[in-house]
Amino acid sequence: GHSTQARMTYDANGDTPLPVLNYQIGQNAQMQEPARFVAKRISDMGKQAYLYRFGYVAQTLDKPGAEHASxxxxxxxxxxxxxxxxxxxxxxxxxxxxxxxxxxxxxxGTPNGPGLPKWSAFKHDEPFLLQMNKAGTAEFLPDPLQARLNITEAKAEQQ
Incomplete structure (x- = not known):
């Protein structure tokens, strides 16, 4: 079922500390999946949505990841x-x-322009997004959280 699939997707080796797992699941349920959900609905209406994930942390900060609104x-x-x-x-x-x-x-009406990595509009069947990474560069790539967000989405639909 979902719990076995979730365990394999989040912690295949079984060695992730519980606080870290709780944090990741909370982030996905409260931030990442709702953003993807909105992008899907906008896309369903025939409009363009540009999905991103911001992972850059100012070099002076000693933080493992970007905080909300940073x-x-x-x-x-x-x-x-x-x-x-x-x-x-x-x-x-x-x-x-x-x-x-x-x-x-x-x-x-498009984020794209000369000298910037191309950022395509969100598509259901091509789960790509713009990732602003820890090195301070932008990459348009397949969503690395896709499998986890699919589990989050399935769980939300059961509620």
């Missing part, structure tokens, strides 16, 4: 104001990329 200074290109003298070149580069995607989308 992408905002990158979207608005205000990382220098947020982090001050500890802002790195990589932080600024990550902000330039995200800010260009946002301004392109506002002006053109």
């Amino acid at each position: 992408e905002i200074p990158y979207f608005f290109n205000t990382v220098q104001a947020k982090y001050g003298h500890v802002t790195t070149e990589q932080d600024k580069q990550a902000a330039k990329i995200m800010h260009r995607y946002v301004t392109n989308f506002i002006k053109l």
Whole structure:
């Protein structure tokens, strides 16, 4: 059933600490799957949705991953104001990329533009998204959480 599938998908080796598993499951249920759900509904209406996952962490922060809303200074290109003298070149580069995607989308209705990795609109049958990674670069790639989100979605549909 779902629980065996979930255990294999989240913790195939059986060595992930429970707090980490709880965190991952919570993130997927409260953040990642709802974002994908919205992208699916927008796509169902014949509109374009651009799904992303922001995983960049400012170099001055000692955190394992990006926290909720931490992408905002990158979207608005205000990382220098947020982090001050500890802002790195990589932080600024990550902000330039995200800010260009946002301004392109506002002006053109698409995030794409010269010098940026191509970001295609969401498609049900091609679960790709734009990943802003820990190195401060953007990649358009298959969603690495796809299997986990499918389990989350199936569980939500049973409620």
